[in-house]
Amino acid sequence: MRMYRREEEVDGMAVDPLKAVHTVPGITGHEVCHYFFGPQYRYDWETTLEQMTVLETVSDDTLVFLQTHKRIWPASQRDVLFWSHMRKLPNENDRDGPDLWTVVNNSTTHLDYPPNVGKCVRIYLKVCLLCQTRVDPPKDGAPLTRDNISCKITYCSVVNPGGWAPASVLRAVYKREYPKFLKRFTAYVVNQTKNKPIMF
Numbered sequence: 210m211r212m213y214r215r216e217e218e219v220d221g222m223a224v225d226p227l228k229a230v231h232t233v234p235g236i237t238g239h240e241v242c243h244y245f246f247g248p249q250y251r252y253d254w255e256t257t258l259e260q261m262t263v264l265e266t267v268s269d270d271t272l273v274f275l276q277t278h279k280r281i282w283p284a285s286q287r288d289v290l291f292w293s294h295m296r297k298l299p300n301e302n303d304r305d306g307p308d309l310w311t312v313v314n315n316s317t318t319h320l321d322y323p324p325n326v327g328k329c330v331r332i333y334l335k336v337c338l339l340c341q342t343r344v345d346p347p348k349d350g351a352p353l354t355r356d357n358i359s360c361k362i363t364y365c366s367v368v369n370p371g372g373w374a375p376a377s378v379l380r381a382v383y384k385r386e387y388p389k390f391l392k393r394f395t396a397y398v399v400n401q402t403k404n405k406p407i408m409f
């Protein structure tokens with residue numbers, strides 16, 4: 210896994226853009242996005258999650274979430290309200306190749322859940338998960354197995370922590386949590402799919 214960060218501050222708060230690139234053997238981009246988008250799986254892999262509610266089902270590929278994350282001392286507890294959209298993208302570089310898949314999470318507002326009214330500080334985020342499947346067909350024309358596929362995952366995020374938190378604390382959280390989060394999530398997808406038919 211390669212991780213890239215740029216140190217940026219808005220109103221004195223660290224909002225460092227992050228890009229992580231991780232290639233995982235044995236899974237497809239559709240499978241990665243399916244488990245990242247699906248609310249039914251989130252408590253299995255998102256261990257900093259304290260509470261998750263689907264506020265709105267806009268369509269089968271677009272949901273509105275309200276999430277409360279566990280407090281990370283010494284900062285106040287955070288929550289986040291965002292729309293989440295999953296879609297397949299045509300492979301512009303290889304029309305015969307597997308499609309790309311993406312999930313975008315973007316902070317939004319909801320009249321019934323105004324920010325910063327309870328114990329939580331509302332954070333604001335933009336997240337893009339872009340997945341490119343690679344197929345290396347077996348030489349002898351044998352049926353395709355999970356040994357012949359891999360997925361290049363690009364995860365980009367910008368998180369505004371909402372209320373003030375020491376930049377040193379935020380950067381320590383992100384530096385510690387993001388690699389864990391992405392490795393835990395991708396290991397979860399590998400485990401969930403290993404005995405299932407390949408979902409392209």
Ligand SMILES: CCCCCc1ccc(-c2ccc(S(=O)(=O)CCO)cc2)cc1/C=C\c1ccccn1
Nearest residue numbers: 255257278281284287314336374382383386387390
């Ligand atoms: C002072 C601490 C402030 C940070 C708290 C925090 C903010 C945001 C988020 C977060 C991270 C990933 C997403 S997502 O990619 O959309 C997936 C759906 O859950 C949404 C939210 C988490 C965490 C808290 C911990 C933390 C920080 C990085 C990575 C992982 N955990």
